[in-house]
Amino acid sequence: MSRLDDLAKRYRRNIELPWDRSIAGAQRVITLVYDKDLERALRGRMALFETATQRTGAHWALIDISDCFPRWLAKNRYCQHYFEYPEDLEIKLESSFAKFVSQEIEAGLQRDDVDEDTVVGLLGVGTLFGFARVSIVLNKVEPAIRGRLLVFFPGQYEDNTYRLFNARDGWNYLATPITLGAEEY
Numbered sequence: 001m002s003r004l005d006d007l008a009k010r011y012r013r014n015i016e017l018p019w020d021r022s023i024a025g026a027q028r029v030i031t032l033v034y035d036k037d038l039e040r041a042l043r044g045r046m047a048l049f050e051t052a053t054q055r056t057g058a059h060w061a062l063i064d065i066s067d068c069f070p071r072w073l074a075k076n077r078y079c080q081h082y083f084e085y086p087e088d089l090e091i092k093l094e095s096s097f098a099k100f101v102s103q104e105i106e107a108g109l110q111r112d113d114v115d116e117d118t119v120v121g122l123l124g125v126g127t128l129f130g131f132a133r134v135s136i137v138l139n140k141v142e143p144a145i146r147g148r149l150l151v152f153f154p155g156q157y158e159d160n161t162y163r164l165f166n167a168r169d170g171w172n173y174l175a176t177p178i179t180l181g182a183e184e185y
Contacts, residue, residue, distance in 0.1 A: 007032060011030070030177075033156065
């Protein structure tokens with residue numbers, strides 16, 4: 001069995017459990033943690049998670065934020081200036097990029113086909129690396145989560161701490177982690 005098959009199996013066991021409808025948004029987040037080297041393979045086998053979800057009777061939706069940074073930058077009137085002076089971009093990133101990404105995710109969470117029985121997969125959080133913190137974006141979207149939010153997370157989870165790409169300082173989060181055991185890597 002491949003590592004992705006094993007992750008999908010572990011995910012399905014988690015999603016089959018009864019859903020507590022009274023929990024806070026942060027507790028409705030499931031973080032599927034995988035080695036960054038699996039990113040391309042995971043994208044090609046996204047149907048594993050859609051099928052696992054649907055077999056439990058839940059609905060599936062997918063939000064891909066992979067192109068958020070170029071779309072955000074293209075909308076900025078100072079876009080050309082930032083290519084000449086990229087250091088000026090830092091201020092704008094802190095003040096508006098995380099908000100832009102959050103709004104994109106919220107729009108996906110509020111679609112008509114998403115309800116309290118829907119798992120929404122969030123793909124592309126690795127593209128936030130260096131631009132926005134995943135923890136800040138997730139905190140902003142928590143109130144909009146109606147069912148479950150499955151965050152595909154290329155990184156590491158150890159001692160209640162998530163690390164994107166195993167590089168950035170981690171953060172503590174209430175999400176339910178789904179990982180492969182260390183012995184399986």
